[in-house]
Amino acid sequence: MFYSTPSGLAVGILLAILFPAGAGWVSWLGDIFLSLFKVLILPLILVSLFAAIAGGADLARLGRRTLGFYLLTSTFAAGIGTLLGFLFSRTIAPGLLDLTPSADPTAALADGFSLALLIENLVPSNLFASLAEGNILHIVLLALFAALASRGLETTQRQWLVTGADALNALLMRMLSVLLQIAPVGIAALVYASLAAIDWSNVLALRPFLWAVLSAALAHAAIFLPALLAFGTGRQPWRFFLQVRAALATALATASSAATYPVSKQVLERRVRLSPRTTSFSLPLGATLNMDGSALYQSILLIFMAQLAGAEVSLWQALLIVLLTMASSAGTAGIPGGGIAMMAFMLDLLGLPQTYLALYLVVDRFFDYPITALNVWGDLIVAALVDQQPDSTSSTDTSPQDGRRPY
Secondary structure, eight states, X not given: OTTTHHHHHHHHHHHHHXXXXXXXXXXXXXXXXXXXXXXXXXXXXXXXXXXXXXXXXOHHHHHHHHHHHHHHHHHHHHHHHHHHHHHHHTTXXXXXXXXXXXXXXXXXXXXXXXXXXXXXXXXOSOHHHHHHHTOHHHHHXXXXXXXXXXXXXXXXXXXXXXXXHHHHHHHHHHHHHHHGGGHHHHHHHHHHHHHHTSOHHHHHTTHHHHHHHHHHHHIIIIIIHHHHHHHHHOOOHHHHHHHHHHHHHHHHHHOOHHHHHHHHHHHHHHTSOOOHHHHHHHHHHHHHHOOHHHHHHHHHXXXXXXXXXXXXXXXXXXXXXXXXXXXXXXXXXXXXXXXXXXXXXXXXXXXXXXXGHHHHHHHHHHHHHHHHHXXXXXXXXXXXXXXXXXXXXXXXXXXXXTTBSOO
16 A cells, blocks of 8 residues: 555646646545544554653664754755755845735734743643644653653563553554555545645746755755765665655645654555664654754745845855754744744844745745655655664564665
């Protein structure tokens, strides 16, 4: 069923092109599919991450490797985005676009962005509220806390907990396998409804911006990340892409790194043969902290906003853009509407008018899908890089497969 997932993506695109008016009749299929996926996400993250850390994974070394690679890829993404933003933004004249919003673009900011709000949303206070809100960052923190606390228990008690978590993880992965049987239909419906609802006239009016994002995304996804994979693991990037294409197709269809997590975990473990310990640790962190595509896209967007305002961006401001876009996804991971809140914060630092949030709202709906796929592509490659380390394998993994590391 991994092979048929991208076919659902192709069918959805074709239907949106040929019969856009019919999207409303099948959108409910995509909604059901996505809802079923979301049911599995948080329990799977909770039990798999707990089992990996409580089972004896070296958290310090695994964490250093994972965070180090995420920092490297995000830095390159923000840097290449800023550079190409400068090159392509020169082709847009100030005042070319009508940025008068049809509604107040700051309406989603609520109380605005502040350190107090950041801390409040990053630190969990109620497990059931975090589960109900779908807050992945809270679940990751709670799973890490519980796993580290379990290491202080008696060996027998801890083993019972780890065995139970492993059993629940196996059940959830089995449920995911059943759900993937209908993945082509669900993905086709999601893509069909999403593409049919996009206002293409607004998107195509920003052709230089489109070219800038496309060029930066290709440089990052087709050159930098594959080169990092090849040199860091010895794997063939094209073969790796074919092995994980189901996860990338799911990311394109759902525009959600979180919704893609179960598929990413399954393809990495079953097709790429990575250690479950690696995927259980690196993928949840990637879904909350690693946003290569978002850093790339937001840095380009800020450069274009500055050009439209007729403002010159200095070298120091360019460096500030790189740093801010790297931090924005991680800093707002637990904040509802965090993307627009951080964008307003960055506009204020650069001295740009808040009305330019309208441009963000115009393009974000379209770019959310490919940018999410780029985020997931970075997560998958980092997981493969981290898995090369001796501490990332399970103590029970003993049989080699296809000349690669043990499963």
